[in-house]
Amino acid sequence: MILQNLNQRNGTSEVDLPSAVLYLLLIMLGWLNIFAAVYDPELHPSIFDLGLNCGKQMLWIGTAIVLLLVIMLIDHRFFETFAFIIYGALCVVLIGVLIGGKVVAGSKSWIEIGSFAIQPSEFAKMATALAVSAFLSQQYVKMDNMKSIMTVCAIMFFPALLILAQNDTGSTLVFSCFFLVLYREGMNPTVLVIGVASAFLFIMALIFDKIYLSISYTVISIIFILYNRNVRRKISSVFIVLGIALISSGITYSVDFFVNNVLQKHQQNRIKALINPDADPLGFGWNVTQSKIAIGSGGFIGKGFLEGTQTKFDFVPEQHTDFIFCTIGEEWGWLGTLFLIGLFLSLFLRIIYLAERQRSNFARIYGYCVASIMFFHFTVNIGMTIGLFPVIGIPLPFFSYGGSSLWSFTILLWIFLNLDANRKQVLG
Amino acid sequence: MLIIKKLLNQENGQWLSNIMKENRVLILQGIFILVAFVFVVKLFIIQVIDKSYEEEAAQNAIQRITEYPYRGIIKDRKGKLLVANTGVYDLMIIPKKLRLNGDLLSFCNFLGIDTIEFNLRLKVAKKYSSVKPSVFFEQMSDIKFAHIQDLLSDFPGFYVQARTVRNYPESVAASALGYIGEISKEKINLVGKDNYKSGDYIGISGIESFYENELRGVRGVKYVMVNVRGEEKGRFKNGAYDTASVPGKDVIASIDLDLQKYAEKLMKNKVGSVVAIEPSTGEVLAFVSAPNYDPNLLTGEAFSQNYNKLVHDSLKPLFNRALMAQYPPGSIFKTINGLYALQNDIIDTTTIFPCNRGIIACHGKHCSANFTTSIQFSCNPYYWNVFKKIINQGKSGNYFKDAKICYDHWREHVVKFGLGGKTEIDLPNEKKGILPSSNYYDKVYGQNRWAFTTIFSLGIGQGELSITPVQMANVACILANRGYYYAPHLVKGIGRKDSVIDTYTKKHETGIEQKYYNAIVNGMTLVVRSGTGFLARSKEFIGCGKTGTVENPHGADHSVFIGFAPRDNPKIAIAVVVENSGFGAEWAAPISGLLFAKYLNHKIEKDWVENYILKRDFIRDPAKPKPKERHKRG
Numbered sequence A: 001m002i003l004q005n006l007n008q009r010n011g012t013s014e015v016d017l018p019s020a021v022l023y024l025l026l027i028m029l030g031w032l033n034i035f036a037a038v039y040d041p042e043l044h045p046s047i048f049d050l051g052l053n054c055g056k057q058m059l060w061i062g063t064a065i066v067l068l069l070v071i072m073l074i075d076h077r078f079f080e081t082f083a084f085i086i087y088g089a090l091c092v093v094l095i096g097v098l099i100g101g102k103v104v105a106g107s108k109s110w111i112e113i114g115s116f117a118i119q120p121s122e123f124a125k126m127a128t129a130l131a132v133s134a135f136l137s138q139q140y141v142k143m144d145n146m147k148s149i150m151t152v153c154a155i156m157f158f159p160a161l162l163i164l165a166q167n168d169t170g171s172t173l174v175f176s177c178f179f180l181v182l183y184r185e186g187m188n189p190t191v192l193v194i195g196v197a198s199a200f201l202f203i204m205a206l207i208f209d210k211i212y213l214s215i216s217y218t219v220i221s222i223i224f225i226l227y228n229r230n231v232r233r234k235i236s237s238v239f240i241v242l243g244i245a246l247i248s249s250g251i252t253y254s255v256d257f258f259v260n261n262v263l264q265k266h267q268q269n270r271i272k273a274l275i276n277p278d279a280d281p282l283g284f285g286w287n288v289t290q291s292k293i294a295i296g297s298g299g300f301i302g303k304g305f306l307e308g309t310q311t312k313f314d315f316v317p318e319q320h321t322d323f324i325f326c327t328i329g330e331e332w333g334w335l336g337t338l339f340l341i342g343l344f345l346s347l348f349l350r351i352i353y354l355a356e357r358q359r360s361n362f363a364r365i366y367g368y369c370v371a372s373i374m375f376f377h378f379t380v381n382i383g384m385t386i387g388l389f390p391v392i393g394i395p396l397p398f399f400s401y402g403g404s405s406l407w408s409f410t411i412l413l414w415i416f417l418n419l420d421a422n423r424k425q426v427l428g
Numbered sequence B: 001m002l003i004i005k006k007l008l009n010q011e012n013g014q015w016l017s018n019i020m021k022e023n024r025v026l027i028l029q030g031i032f033i034l035v036a037f038v039f040v041v042k043l044f045i046i047q048v049i050d051k052s053y054e055e056e057a058a059q060n061a062i063q064r065i066t067e068y069p070y071r072g073i074i075k076d077r078k079g080k081l082l083v084a085n086t087g088v089y090d091l092m093i094i095p096k097k098l099r100l101n102g103d104l105l106s107f108c109n110f111l112g113i114d115t116i117e118f119n120l121r122l123k124v125a126k127k128y129s130s131v132k133p134s135v136f137f138e139q140m141s142d143i144k145f146a147h148i149q150d151l152l153s154d155f156p157g158f159y160v161q162a163r164t165v166r167n168y169p170e171s172v173a174a175s176a177l178g179y180i181g182e183i184s185k186e187k188i189n190l191v192g193k194d195n196y197k198s199g200d201y202i203g204i205s206g207i208e209s210f211y212e213n214e215l216r217g218v219r220g221v222k223y224v225m226v227n228v229r230g231e232e233k234g235r236f237k238n239g240a241y242d243t244a245s246v247p248g249k250d251v252i253a254s255i256d257l258d259l260q261k262y263a264e265k266l267m268k269n270k271v272g273s274v275v276a277i278e279p280s281t282g283e284v285l286a287f288v289s290a291p292n293y294d295p296n297l298l299t300g301e302a303f304s305q306n307y308n309k310l311v312h313d314s315l316k317p318l319f320n321r322a323l324m325a326q327y328p329p330g331s332i333f334k335t336i337n338g339l340y341a342l343q344n345d346i347i348d349t350t351t352i353f354p355c356n357r358g359i360i361a362c363h364g365k366h367c368s369a370n371f372t373t374s375i376q377f378s379c380n381p382y383y384w385n386v387f388k389k390i391i392n393q394g395k396s397g398n399y400f401k402d403a404k405i406c407y408d409h410w411r412e413h414v415v416k417f418g419l420g421g422k423t424e425i426d427l428p429n430e431k432k433g434i435l436p437s438s439n440y441y442d443k444v445y446g447q448n449r450w451a452f453t454t455i456f457s458l459g460i461g462q463g464e465l466s467i468t469p470v471q472m473a474n475v476a477c478i479l480a481n482r483g484y485y486y487a488p489h490l491v492k493g494i495g496r497k498d499s500v501i502d503t504y505t506k507k508h509e510t511g512i513e514q515k516y517y518n519a520i521v522n523g524m525t526l527v528v529r530s531g532t533g534f535l536a537r538s539k540e541f542i543g544c545g546k547t548g549t550v551e552n553p554h555g556a557d558h559s560v561f562i563g564f565a566p567r568d569n570p571k572i573a574i575a576v577v578v579e580n581s582g583f584g585a586e587w588a589a590p591i592s593g594l595l596f597a598k599y600l601n602h603k604i605e606k607d608w609v610e611n612y613i614l615k616r617d618f619i620r621d622p623a624k625p626k627p628k629e630r631h632k633r634g
Helices: A002-010 A017-038 A053-073 A077-081 A083-100 A120-136 A146-165 A169-184 A189-207 A210-227 A229-233 A235-262 A265-275 A286-296 A324-356 A361-385 A403-421 B002-009 B015-022 B024-049 B052-061 B104-111 B115-128 B142-154 B185-191 B206-210 B212-216 B257-266 B300-312 B330-343 B371-377 B380-391 B399-415 B438-445 B452-460 B469-481 B514-530 B588-601 B607-615
Strands: A102-104 A107-113 A116-118 B062-067 B081-093 B134-140 B158-167 B180-182 B201-203 B220-226 B232-235 B251-253 B272-278 B283-290 B484-486 B491-494 B507-509 B544-550 B558-565 B572-578
Touching: A017 A053, A017 A324, A017 A403, A053 A403, A077 A083, A077 A120, A077 A361, A077 A403, A083 A107, A083 A120, A083 A146, A107 A120, A116 A403, A120 A146, A120 A169, A120 A361, A120 A403, A146 A169, A169 A189, A169 A361, A169 B024, A189 A210, A189 A235, A210 A235, A229 A235, A286 A324, A286 A361, A286 B024, A286 B052, A324 A361, A324 A403, A324 B024, A361 A403, A361 B024, B052 B062, B081 B142, B104 B115, B104 B142, B115 B134, B134 B142, B134 B158, B134 B300, B142 B158, B201 B206, B201 B212, B206 B212, B257 B272, B257 B283, B257 B588, B257 B607, B272 B469, B272 B588, B330 B371, B330 B380, B330 B399, B330 B452, B330 B469, B330 B514, B330 B544, B330 B558, B371 B514, B380 B399, B380 B452, B399 B438, B438 B452, B469 B484, B469 B514, B469 B558, B469 B572, B514 B544, B514 B558, B544 B588, B558 B588, B572 B588, B588 B607
Parallel strands: none
Antiparallel strands: A102 A107, A107 A116, B062 B220, B081 B134, B081 B158, B180 B201, B220 B232, B251 B491, B272 B283, B272 B572, B484 B507, B544 B558, B558 B572
């Protein structure tokens, strides 16, 4: 009803119902699963118990809905106009956090307002998305222009560096997701290919022996040269292919150095746990091992709501925040995880669909930013719980417990839904 | 492969980059779908295909608590307690929760260990699991428990778990009752892991072992959920998988406690056996293997210490002589040969053979014997002749073939007396004794190369024959019953039912007519009244019996007596063996007489016989072997 009222204000367009439904489904399911994660069968707590995280999440959800209503009431032109100001303000806050922030779990990323603690880095993603969209939507910006690329990279990496300085590696990495947006807006795909290839090389270097990898890269490049007439025709191409093999081997060796000498101890352990969680199942491999046990024990249909034993009894650490996916895996089984992944995928694809129907470049680019940020969280969060990614502490959108995270994703998504609702008022 | 080839052979090399430029939206959608697909597949693998995570989850969070049933108790035939349960207390530890807030030294003192031992046990417990409970100190007595209980609040991580152990209020009948102990790994594999697990107790010998399934009851299982710190978090699935424990059934033993105690008293300082059976039912009234041991030694915390002592004892108290010792039957076997000969018209009760001591040694003052006196005097030449006739019945013209045919026929009958095979008594590890088949002799001497002269000693119960005390007592039952027996058994009732398993209600007939038994019984009456069994004589009842003196090449002969009383309608049949003591008349017969009196009259007439038996200590003062020429007597 509220949505209809909101829509009536514009008269000409309305909020995208599928996205709104997906949003509400995700936050409600998230709430239920937080309840399941903190549920103690001996105490039979209520889901509304404000002393528990599920009760608090209910408050966060309530405020998030207020927040989205407020966003819907804001004029759609506000976001494009004030994009850089919002961005600038957030950067100032991030610097402020660095000076006077509160340290939680090794990261200096929290500021306290009264009794509430807020993580500005969560909101920095939304602000950066606005700034990137506002910059890229300008007429003179072309993705084949070196200056434009450098500028957009600077917009992306400045807050990322501030967050890295807060010692929050996970949130920093999220900013790399903007490359997906840049690719959509015409960036040379080679960057994306190189990015994916580097990640591939990095993981291969962790899993396999350096010498065998170098040999196989060399062998592959020689086979490539022998089979491809085009390459053989030009001597420079041959050198390029061999050069790639050499660089790959170089990366392989430098990864070892990087992991052992550059990364901090807890980061090293997270990477080691990914490669071989059984090496020290009670130490650095604990999170991954227990998370996989919890999810794996769910079976096909799961143990049933509130019947999970691994998550409830603290075998999985952070079971209501970063490892909330374990609760779904354990209590709802493969069907539950399939359903949840389906929900997320539907939301992502719906946003892309919505983005592509925008008349305004700003709205389209912002739409891609929203999809990319949420996709990155989704990939890394679920990937880490099932042992496909190292343990990087970033929340599952709408699902993980936490006000900052829920608010920032709500704002992120609903700004876009506001833009989409008003798309017809934009002159092509 | 096709795709790779296509990629490699693209003429302009731009194929891939063109696609990536032209279909940016599709590619991004593709990436989203691909990642979701990879997740779904990976989740399918760990959730549906790989079952190991379920086990690991259960190991994590579900604790299986075994509820031990109350093991059935064992009572004697009159309802007196033979085996009971007492509570003991296991001190359990969960190493992770352990805090040493109190005085460790006094804690150790109460347990009777030092701090080095304490740390050693702690290490063992930690090695097993730091979060799961394990036994730190087994089977504390009441007193230790009382002391420790006060200290426990200063030592979180320790707790006490009550359990029951066996207790033998009368300290008797160890060889019949057996004992229970921790199950061995081999045994677990044998009986199945469903029923037992490491650390469980199982009957290892005696009734405890034979009636394990009845006594044990059914274990209960309780599944509780625990959190990562090992704290209990309620029943798993509200107890849907829990099973209640069912207490074991009580067992009524056929043993008569008073008789058993008296028999053990008489057998003190002697090596041998007493088996007394109620002939009309086959119920064992007394079952003694001497030297015996106090069954209470094999319970409680000192089990392994005491067990080692018993195992290394040179007198082998753990060896169940009544069940497993095998002796040549000696003269008691003459009864069987006599019965066979009568039944098959080889002799009749009036047949007389001269006591020709030129053939074989004899004893006592007689120069010829008829059937009755042959039993009374245990005349060796008589049974030499009888057995000669048995083996040479003329069933074949060939002397050797005749021997074989006759031997087989004879053996067939002897088997019916429960010899050469198990009596089926309800105790494990029963020995069969030896009753050689004709094939055995064929093998040893060659076919048609053996005859009476080769095997004549069987006539007087020597030679290749051997027999256990249980089998001897069973023969006594057959004689008492004049022709049949019920398999001997130690248990007359299980649970509330007063019945026994089918094996013990089946009547075994010997196929020899009662009138011939009467002839034997006449002889056996004379044995007790005025023969070698005179020390078993009583004024109150007519006892019957047959003495035996079993040749023993390693020392003094074994003294043997089988008999029953009263003569008509017998209530008790008995077999007594006293190893390395001398004549049957000297030791086995008076012991039997005392036991008859005890069982039938509940009093002893002849104190001097009792004193004579009780005073003799064959263990400290072994009997001297008799001079060689006096052997072969009955």
